[in-house]
Amino acid sequence: MTIAFAATLLILFVGWAGSALGLQYLFGVILPLVAGAVFIIGFVWKLVRWAKSPVPFAIPTVAGQQRSLDWIKPSRLECPWTTPAVLVRMLLEVFAFRSLFRNTRAERTVIDGTPRVTYFSNKWLWLFALLFHYGMLVIIIRHARFFLDPVPACIAVVEFVDGVFQIGAPRFYLTDAFILAGLAFLLLRRVVSERLRYISLPADWFALFLLIAIAVSGILMRYVCKVDINQVKEVIMGLATLHPVSPTGIGSIFFIHVTFVSVLLIYFPFSKLMHMGGVFMSPTRNMKCNTRQERHVNPWNPWAIDDPQANYHKYAEYEDDYRDAMVEAGLPVDKQPEA
């Protein structure tokens, strides 16, 4: 944890120092461009790396009744046997974190003097994970206003909804609160629960600190140490169109924010954050549960049962081992023993 925290502070210092030392061009232009490139190439590279390994076996996790006899109601979602059903299962997994939602626990309560078992779903993790991820998604969409000119109407709608409470000026965005609440919960959970602290690696802390640093620096930039938004947009548009504009004169908080984001982009493809891509490729979730109905082909299947190189113990060898005893016991044989 300390190491991850120190690393985050170091990034903060570097970002600040960069702007203070007048290296705005390096930190405002070159670093984000490089980071963007690393992110895209790294992400694709990782997906390709995964895709290069085949899926030899169909191993979906079945979580409900199979489709067998006509009069037994199968569970379309928990044991999906068609591609659309698998897609729905996947979408619910990706957009609603369905497996986490399953996390339940029972508690004993006493009702009218008799102990009962009641079930509470243990859904805090699900709720805050959802808050964080959706907060993050909306914030990324909102940021598109810096990359696009003119700003598309849909982004304005997102911004309107996000700031619907119309508190403060500039208007306070709900998602800022969501993402912070989500991250704070995920961090607190790791700190408070001994079990989680035990399994946490420096990488787990680092990802959280980094995301918190990004959110906090962004919020500071919007509400506290305000920077010239128009100039920021000019710089970013320059990056997006690959015609960089010199970013001098913007407050150092901007550079800190950009440095953090750049580090995140660079770090992303090489870290557990790649679960974003991985969740779509997990064979226990994206395969059909019709494995007895349709044969799944293993590309490296070493042999078929009739191949000469098949190395299982064949019937002929078995009969050779036991022929006399089999005949004596009245078991039929393919080859009669020599008299």
Next chain:
Amino acid sequence: MDIAKLCVERRDELVERWVGLFFASYPLDSKGFMRTNRDRFSNPVGETTRIAAAVLYDAVTGGDSDSDAVKQALHDLVWVRAVQDMPPSKAVGVLYLLKTLLRSGILPECMKDASSAKAVEAYLLMESRIDTLAMMALDMYSDARERVFRVRVEEVKRSQSQVIRLAKLRREQEVPAPETDNRGVEE
């Protein structure tokens, strides 16, 4: 000083501390899990311990308790601990830790005024009850271990019941026994 009243007052606190000591005696205690998860199905070891500790505390401090319920609680506790990879002293001895708790939580109050001979006597009676429980636990522990070994033997027998039947028949017919590896009965 009314010692019975005091025991009731301090019940929750002392039971909680005692349960803590139970958990701490596990070879790899997962405090975070055993102590926080109150689900009898997803944390059966923790919940069994909790329920049993409260019943046993009442039995020791002389609160109303049904002797079958006490036996059952002690049985549940000991049979869980008997297969937890710990020596007998650890599995059963944790009962004695209640003495330490009582000595710090109850005894000083008993000794407060000079005319407390009766209270001390009552206190000693409580400690004796712990000894009784510990002896009962010892019996239960040895029953549990005997059961473990019995189920091991029976499992082996069951796993080859028909093979043994065939072997017996062959022996009667004086034909050599069938060729098995007699797995599970080696060492």
Next chain:
Amino acid sequence: MAKMPTPEELLAATPASFPKEGWMDTKPDFHPGSYCYPAKTDALQKLGFENAHEWAPQEEDWNLPENWEEIIYNSLKDALEKHRSLKLFMDCCVRCGACADKCHFFIGTNDPKNMPVLRAELLRSVYRKDFTTAGRLLGKYAGARKLDPEVIKEWFIYFYQCTECRRCSLFCPYGIDTAEITVIVRQMLLDLGLGINWIMNSVKDCNETGNHLGIKPHSMKEIVEFLCDDIETITGIRIDPPWNEKGHEVVFITPSGDYFADPGVYTFMGYLMLFHEIGLDYTLSTYASEGGNFGSFVSFDVAKRLNAKMYAEAKRLGAKWILGGECGHMWRVVNQYMATYNGPADFLETPVSPITGTVFHNAAATKMVHIAEFTADLIKHNKLNLRPERNNHIITTWHDSCNPSRAMGILEEPRYVLKNVCNNFVEMPEHTIREETFCCGSGSGLNAEEIMDQRLRGGFPRANALRYVHDHNDVNWMACMCALDRAALPPLVDYWVPGVTVSGLHELVANALVMKGEIPRTMDLRQEDLPFPDEDPAEEA
């Protein structure tokens, strides 16, 4: 006098928490009862494992082959190249901890390395060191560690404390399947010549003789004749099942525990009685007499070899389809692997029940039907004369075995059958049944008796739920359809919930089955007196 230790000192009862040092620095403890006996060298050699050697788990030196690091590296590299699942599972875990308290071994033992996340980290840490840039550069700070013999020992302990039940994968947001990781690590250990006797000896015997006990064909036939004697005693009907005969419609394959072991034999008698009653055209096979596949616990290659016999035999005998008995992991293999391993089975036909005409489209590729599906269909079409009153002394619950529920989804069929043959049925509490069922604690080849304590701990969550219905609903019977369960649950139940009997589904079916020409039943398949015997028509008259 020397100072006596206080009870606190003796118990070391300092309010400890997780071990102070991180999990990478705690070492596994080897003492009798904490490990399974090692596989015999000749068993491994016969199966073609080159590095089979003499070793003992409790020894310091495991006599690993000289280039063992290279072997592991290549083995892992090979697995990564062959399985996308492994690569993903190595990269994707965010250590959210949702899986932690879903493992029955963690629940029962409280050993942190039994949390599925840490079990996988045991391999992940090595993977990061050898196969990721960050791990190579940052080492421990990136969660990587160097492979040393201690790591191998740790793998041996903890990957043989996973029953491949897949309960954790149900709750994982990325569907990380620890069973997949466990099989691969066990395969890597076998590449070093490290395996356990209980599994590898069964594999060797199954390969040579066709069954796990190494019983030769003639003895096998004789044992089944005993069971037919018992059936005759109980029902007055003589059954003579066909063996290895060509030209029958169906080959019936069930785990060998059903032929040889109590209480599996009663289930086997149940099959024979059912087949006789409906006049099924079937044959048994001595060559493919083992439905179970212990190879599937340790290696995809070995699993394929053992599984190949089923199709090879069905083809040789010219059968139309295969009927499979009650087994757990056998059905994981049949349902998810068999067609891939050894298909396409185009020499067989899509199974059709000869009694009801029902076409089993769901088995169109594998051509293998589960007997619970088959019997449920018979009962639905009213083809069986059942007298469930014979089971009236039984209050039964149903144990969903891991593989049939989480790798197949066969949940309603057995319940339908059970409710039709037994008047008193009680479910165990929610979240301990169906897809969230708890393992018996002895799956994946861990039903070796030398680790009985460990199995009793691992099976405690299951037993605890059973005890709940035993105490509250007077449940005295637990039916299941898995041969390992039938072997492993009796000791578990005997320890935790005495007074409950474990049986297969078809034992209860056959108890209730009224057969044409049978004598009035006075005893059940275990030859125990029926509390509610059939009325004797002679007396009635």
